[in-house]
Amino acid sequence: MNIRMLPLRNLLGRPFRTLALLLIAAVMSASVFGGMAASASLQNGLSSLESRLGADIIVLPDDAKAAVDLKNILLQGTPGYFYMERSVQEGIAAVEGVAQTSSQYYLVSANAECCTVQVQIIGFDEETDFSVKPWLKQAYSGQLGENEIIVGAALSTQTGHSLKLYGVECKVVGKLEATGTGLDTAIYTTDNTVRTLIRAAEEKGIHVLSRQSPDDMLSSVYVKVQDGYDIGEVEAKINLTLDGVQAVRTRSVLTGTADKLAVISGSIRLLIVVVWVLVVVILTASFSVMASVRRREFAVLRTLGFSRRQLVRIVMTESSAICFAGAAAGLLIAWIAVYAFGRQLEIRAGLPYLLPDVLHTVVYALTAAAAVWAAGMLASAYSAYGLSHTDAGNILREGD
Amino acid sequence: MKQRGNLAGLAEAAAAVFLTLGASFMFRACTVHDGTFMVCHWAQNAVVLIGAVLVILSLLRLIIRGQEIRTGLALSISVVSAATILIPGRIVHLCMMETMQCQAVFRPAVIIVSALLAVIAGADGITGLLRFGKKT
Incomplete structure (x- = not known):
C-alpha cells in the first residue's frame, strides 16, 4: 500500500467520524466567510449610499x-x-x-x-x-x-x-x-x-x-x-x-441605519470569534479522543518501522484534509446564503447591502480557509505529538 | 456498491421532489397581482413541469434494476436539470425588478437545486459508465 494514501484511507475507513469533523470545519468556515462577507456588504451599502446622496443637507416638506x-x-x-x-x-x-x-x-x-x-x-x-x-x-x-x-x-x-x-x-x-x-x-x-x-x-x-x-x-x-x-x-x-420645510443633515438620515449596522457588524464579529474558539475546543477534544482510541494503531505503525516524523505527518495530513474539505463545503454554503440570496437578505434587513467585489471575496474566502486550517493544526498538534512519542512496546504489551 | 448506487438514486429523487414542491410552494415566483399573472408565473410553471418529469425519471432510476438503463436515466436527469438552470431569466423572462420574489428567491433557488441535481446525477451516470468500462 502507498504510505501517502494512508491518511486518506484512514479517513474513508471511518466515514461517520470524518463526516462529523467535516461538519465542524464547514460550520466554522461558513460562519467566518459568511460573516465577513455579510458585514462588508452592509458597510459597502452604507458607504455607497452616503457618497451617492452627495448633498450635505436635504430639505423636505415639514x-x-x-x-x-x-x-x-x-x-x-x-x-x-x-x-x-x-x-x-x-x-x-x-x-x-x-x-x-x-x-x-x-x-x-x-x-x-x-x-x-x-x-x-x-x-x-x-x-x-x-x-x-x-x-x-x-x-x-x-x-x-x-x-x-x-x-x-x-x-x-x-x-x-x-x-x-x-x-x-x-x-x-x-x-x-x-x-x-x-x-x-x-x-x-x-x-x-x-x-x-x-x-x-x-x-x-x-x-x-x-x-x-x-x-x-x-x-x-x-x-x-x-x-x-x-x-x-x-x-x-x-x-x-x-x-413649511424641514432641513435634515444627510448624515442624520443615515444615523439610525449606521447605528443598526454597527450593532449587526459587532454581533457578527463576536459570533466569528465565539465560533472559532468553540471549533478549536471541539476539534482539540475530538483529536484527543481519537488519539487515545488510536494508540495501538500508531504503536503498530511504529513497530513496522514508521518514524515519529511520519506518524506526525499522518495525523497532520488527516487534519489538513478534513479542514480543507470542510472549509470548501462551508464556503459553498455561505456563498449560497450571502451571495445567491443577497437580495433577499437586503429586503429582509431593510438595510443597504452591496456585495464585495471579486478580489475582496477571494480574500475573505482565503481568510476563512486559513482560519479553519489553523484551528485544525492547533487542535491536532498536541495529539500528533502524543501519538508519536508513546512507547510502542508498552502499549502493545498492555492488551485490551 | 449496490447501496451506494441506491443512495445516489435517492438523492436524485429527493432533489427532484424538492425542486418541484419548492417551485410550487416554498420558493415560488411572484404571486398574482390585480388578477393578472406576471411573466415569471410561466417560468414557475415550466420549472414545476420539468421538476415533475425529473421526479418520474428519478423514480424510474430507483425502481429499474438494469444497470445500463439506470445509467442512461441518470445521465438524462443530469442533462434535463442542467437545462432547468436556464429557464428562469433566460428561456422565460422574470420581472424586471431584482428585489422582487421571482428574482430574489425563485431564480437563485431553482439554479442551486437544479445545479445540485445535475452534479449528483452526472456523477451517478459517469460512475455507471465507468463500471461498464470495467465489465467489458
Missing part, C-alpha cells in the same frame, strides 16, 4: 411622513411621494452658506409593465443637479431627451429597451452602477418627461397627480454647503428662515 418616506425610498426602495412649493428652492439658495441647490420631484408609477409593484420615478433638474448626475454620467454622458429615462442597477432591463409608464413608451438610455440601496430600483428622468407622464396618467383617469405638477411643486431640495460654513448652522438657518 411633515413627519416626508422624512419616513425619504428613508424608505433610500433604504428599501419603497416608492413614496411628498411635495412642497417650488418657490422654496429660491429661499434656500438665498440662505447664507448655501453653495448649491438642486431639486428632485418624486412620482410613483402605477404598476409598470415590468413588475407587479410600483416603481419610484425621480425627476431631477439636469442643469443644477450634483447628487445624481455624477452617477448618471457613468452610464450616460449626454442630455436626456423627451421620454428618455435612466434606470437603477436593480431593474433588469438594458440600454436601448423601452419601458411603458402610464402607457408612455420610455426609452432606457442608461443604467446606473449598483449601490445596494433603494435607489437601485428607481427610474430617473427630467421634469419634462415627468409632465408627460402626469398628462398620460390624467388620460387614464388618475387626476390626483395633476394637482402636484412639477411646474409648481417639488419633493426635495439637495443642498451643498459652502466651504468654511458649518453644516449644522446652515441647517438651523434654513429651518428658522423658511416655513
Whole structure:
C-alpha cells in the first residue's frame, strides 16, 4: 500500500467520524466567510449610499411622513411621494452658506409593465443637479431627451429597451452602477418627461397627480454647503428662515441605519470569534479522543518501522484534509446564503447591502480557509505529538 | 456498491421532489397581482413541469434494476436539470425588478437545486459508465 494514501484511507475507513469533523470545519468556515462577507456588504451599502446622496443637507416638506418616506425610498426602495412649493428652492439658495441647490420631484408609477409593484420615478433638474448626475454620467454622458429615462442597477432591463409608464413608451438610455440601496430600483428622468407622464396618467383617469405638477411643486431640495460654513448652522438657518420645510443633515438620515449596522457588524464579529474558539475546543477534544482510541494503531505503525516524523505527518495530513474539505463545503454554503440570496437578505434587513467585489471575496474566502486550517493544526498538534512519542512496546504489551 | 448506487438514486429523487414542491410552494415566483399573472408565473410553471418529469425519471432510476438503463436515466436527469438552470431569466423572462420574489428567491433557488441535481446525477451516470468500462 502507498504510505501517502494512508491518511486518506484512514479517513474513508471511518466515514461517520470524518463526516462529523467535516461538519465542524464547514460550520466554522461558513460562519467566518459568511460573516465577513455579510458585514462588508452592509458597510459597502452604507458607504455607497452616503457618497451617492452627495448633498450635505436635504430639505423636505415639514411633515413627519416626508422624512419616513425619504428613508424608505433610500433604504428599501419603497416608492413614496411628498411635495412642497417650488418657490422654496429660491429661499434656500438665498440662505447664507448655501453653495448649491438642486431639486428632485418624486412620482410613483402605477404598476409598470415590468413588475407587479410600483416603481419610484425621480425627476431631477439636469442643469443644477450634483447628487445624481455624477452617477448618471457613468452610464450616460449626454442630455436626456423627451421620454428618455435612466434606470437603477436593480431593474433588469438594458440600454436601448423601452419601458411603458402610464402607457408612455420610455426609452432606457442608461443604467446606473449598483449601490445596494433603494435607489437601485428607481427610474430617473427630467421634469419634462415627468409632465408627460402626469398628462398620460390624467388620460387614464388618475387626476390626483395633476394637482402636484412639477411646474409648481417639488419633493426635495439637495443642498451643498459652502466651504468654511458649518453644516449644522446652515441647517438651523434654513429651518428658522423658511416655513413649511424641514432641513435634515444627510448624515442624520443615515444615523439610525449606521447605528443598526454597527450593532449587526459587532454581533457578527463576536459570533466569528465565539465560533472559532468553540471549533478549536471541539476539534482539540475530538483529536484527543481519537488519539487515545488510536494508540495501538500508531504503536503498530511504529513497530513496522514508521518514524515519529511520519506518524506526525499522518495525523497532520488527516487534519489538513478534513479542514480543507470542510472549509470548501462551508464556503459553498455561505456563498449560497450571502451571495445567491443577497437580495433577499437586503429586503429582509431593510438595510443597504452591496456585495464585495471579486478580489475582496477571494480574500475573505482565503481568510476563512486559513482560519479553519489553523484551528485544525492547533487542535491536532498536541495529539500528533502524543501519538508519536508513546512507547510502542508498552502499549502493545498492555492488551485490551 | 449496490447501496451506494441506491443512495445516489435517492438523492436524485429527493432533489427532484424538492425542486418541484419548492417551485410550487416554498420558493415560488411572484404571486398574482390585480388578477393578472406576471411573466415569471410561466417560468414557475415550466420549472414545476420539468421538476415533475425529473421526479418520474428519478423514480424510474430507483425502481429499474438494469444497470445500463439506470445509467442512461441518470445521465438524462443530469442533462434535463442542467437545462432547468436556464429557464428562469433566460428561456422565460422574470420581472424586471431584482428585489422582487421571482428574482430574489425563485431564480437563485431553482439554479442551486437544479445545479445540485445535475452534479449528483452526472456523477451517478459517469460512475455507471465507468463500471461498464470495467465489465467489458
